[in-house]
Amino acid sequence: MIRNGVKKRRSGHTYTSESGTGGYQGCCDSGFGHLLALSLNELGFRVYATVLDTKNTGSQELTKKCRFSQQMVVLKMDVTDDDQVRQVFVKVSEDLSVNGVVLWAVVNNAGYMMSSPVEWGTLHSSFEHIFKVNVFGVVRVTRVFLPLIKQAKGRVINTASVLALFAIPTFSAYCMTKASVLRFSDSLRKEMANFGVKVSTIMPGGFASTGLFTGILSLMDRTWAETEESVKRSYGQKYFDGWKRGQQKSLDSSSGLSGNNSYIVVNDIIDAIISDEPQNNYMPIEGFMFRYITFVNAYLPDSVANILQGLLSRRK
Incomplete structure (x- = not known):
């Protein structure tokens, strides 16, 4: 399960089922969270894997596929x-006490993604809901579990996105939420320094294997249907159809535009958990599109970036 030589030791101590260390993370139904929960279990962590539905296939596979079933605790949580x-x-606190372990890390991984121009959809569907999950969900979980993390002098790892660093068309709400997560982590890191707690942010590129992209595709027609008629007329059906085709091509896992090897991200999260000196920020990127837009937006002047971004849009 562990790929690309992730270290299994920290300060000469191997994490086994007797290591006295627990790790909490969510959401683990699918994507990065699912792979991470299994990988941490293989390393010997006691994993508290939170899911939206304990009865779905992804949730049940956590206990079926894990190496140490007694160390995988699946919990329902929104x-x-x-x-x-x-x-x-409360459940985690009681379980930690019974098993004589401490909570070493919290990984905030639950996320929601959508794509549409600013005017499309409703304020709630296009902006408010994504902030509830991506921003306030991270803050809520962190605030509640910080006492346990401070006790262990452990880790908080928040999953943002490379889009926390710059914006691209039709992803305004998502970019806003991930920029918020990045700055929340930066501030929390400084606040927690006196408590011996280390805070890292994971900023992946696009990975088609996570399931987030599937959600985008399923929301396209609904978002357009919710858009006010006057706004729809200003764009036209032809614009929507072309935009939808472009999104489908960009997010197709076989196009080479997005990444497929989710272990690149999982390994960085594990490093943030077990390294003596974890990085403040990790940026695992794979696939043409996100390598391209990251280079263009992060390193080139805005005037040049705008031209090249336009070329990418026409390519799609």
Whole structure:
């Protein structure tokens, strides 16, 4: 399960099922979270894997595929629900006490992605909901679990995106949320320094294997249907059809534009958990499109970046 030589030791101590260390992370139904939960279990962590539905296939596979089934604890939790988050905190606290372990790391991985021009959809569907999950979900979980992390002098790892660093067309809401996560992590890192807690941000490029892209494709027609008629007329059906085809091509896992090897991301998260000196920020990127837009937007003047971004849009 562990790929590309991830270290299994920290300060000469091997993480085994007797290591006295627990790790919490969510969401683990699919994508990075699913792979990470299994990988941490293989390393010997006691993993508290949170999922939206404990009965779905991805959730059940966690206990079926893991190496140490007694060390994989699957819990239902919606990061937007205060009561559910606190209920999970109580369960985790009790389990830690019974097993004589501490909570070493919290990995905030739950995320939601959508793509549309600013005017499309409703304010709630296009902006408010994504902030509830991507921003306030991260803040909510972190605030609740920080006492346990401070006790262990452990780690907080927040998953953002390379799009926290720059914006691209039709992803305004997503870019805003990931920029918020990045700055939240930066501030939290400075606040937690006196407590011995280290905070890292993971900023992946696009990975078709996560399932986030599938969500984008399924939301396209709904977002267009919710758009006010006057706005739809100003764009026209032809614009929508072309935009939809472009998005489908960009997000196709076989196009080479996005990444497919999710272990690139998982290995960086594991490094943030077990390294003596974890990086503040990790940027695992694979695939043409995200390598291209990262280079263009991060290293070139805005005037040049705008031209090259336009070329990419026409390519799609």
